[in-house]
Amino acid sequence: MHLSVAHDTVYDYRPAVETAQHTAHLQPRDTALQRVLAFDLQVSPTPDNLRQGQDAFGNPQAWWTLAQAHTQLRVVARSTVQTAPPLDLQGTQPWEAVREHFRYRSGQPGDAQTCFVFGSHHAPLNEAFAAYARNCFGPGRALQDAATALMRQIHSDFEYASQSTDVHTPALDAMQARRGVCQDFAHIQIACLRSLGLAARYVSGYLLTQPPEGQARLVGADASHAWASVYLPELASSPCGGWLDLDPTNDRCGFGAPGEDYVVVAWGRDFADVSPLRGVLQGGQSHTLKVGVSVEPMA
Structure with a gap:
């Protein structure tokens, strides 16, 4: 496209x-x-x-x-x-194994993506985020399936409300209010993943303004858009580097981008970086x- x-x-x-x-x-x-x-x-x-x-x-x-x-x-x-279009990949590694992958071990090389495990200003670590995510992260569940389930849970539980928040609204406040915009939903997803010990990053970009005939117009298509992505170490050698993109605003996901109608501009720890x-x-x-x-x- x-x-x-x-x-x-x-x-x-x-x-x-x-x-x-x-x-x-x-x-x-x-x-x-x-x-x-x-x-x-x-x-x-x-x-x-x-x-x-x-x-x-x-x-x-x-x-x-x-x-x-x-x-x-x-x-x-x-x-x-x-x-x-997004890459057709399937990760099977349990989320607990990925969490262990990031644990510090003396004398062992670390993963460069570990920087995305730590909390940041807009996506801090907090038990409230972990608690919200836990029902999606059952014992032994593959990280790809669990992260996708969390994306769908946010999409279902939260109301998209334009101008209900701004860049200074804490992610915890948006989670408690159960409403916000794409930036809030991305920060909440990232904070949930990081609070479970996983690597997640913030992605800024755009959406196709007018969809092809017969397809619904996506939320957030008239402004800059934002979504999250989670890192799957088992797929690190793939062209997308192991990053699964997750858009809780529109319930879309994919490796490399949530869809062909997305444009990636930048990624970082949260909005402040990009x-x-x-x-x-x-x-x-x-x-x-x-x-x-x-x-x-x-x-």
């Missing part, structure tokens, strides 16, 4: 911002199932310098400085991406934000 992605962000400031430094995760990454054919980033006002590279997780990242006063910042990212756009400003004490996202198939 060939997809055209447009992500338009506009900040209006009052009073003017005197100087600013920004970083962005807006360029999709190349993966086993995804190839970026073109990418263009336009920033207005024109930055004094703009650099592009990679962050600590290998995600494409941009940095720039604005030294002139401005009352508006507009960032437009356009991408052309080729995607493929925020689409963030900055440090001097001035601009108040602002309004407008974001528009479209993902369209190309002929």
Whole structure:
């Protein structure tokens, strides 16, 4: 599938911002199932310098400085991406064995994905998360089956409610309220998996805005989307590196991506690692934000 992605962000400031430094995760990454054919980033006002590279997780990242006063910042990212269907893999390793895989053993080499076992700001370790997940993680159950069951449990138990939370809402609060948006559901799934001693990461991306004829429109298709993924060490040598993607918002999962209609932008420990756009400003004490996202198939 060939997809055209447009992500338009506009900040209006009052009073003017005197100087600013920004970083962005807006360029999709190349993966086993995804190839970026073109990418263009336009920033207005024109930055004094703009650099592009990679962050600590290998995600494409941009940095720039604005030294002139401005009352508006507009960032437009356009991408052309080729995607493929998820890989057909089946993991059978019991979840307890995977948990033991991450235990520290003196003199033994560790797994590089162990960094995703530890709690993070938006997906902390907490017994409440473990308790919520335990009925999906029976003795000896394969991690792939258990993690998928947890995804479906979150999808069933939680209400998608636009603007019911924001980036600062703790995952525990969203879990107790049983409502939120895709970001909350991803953080809850990740926190549940980590609280059981498993490796899980946060994935940011996009969904096809208008589905093919006869298919339902997915929730979250009019903005940036987010989902979780869990690591299966037994499949580490596969093209997806052993990561099973889980979208509790839409009850979709797959190795490499939840579906061909998903675009992967970045992954990290939680939202804080892969925020689409963030900055440090001097001035601009108040602002309004407008974001528009479209993902369209190309002929």
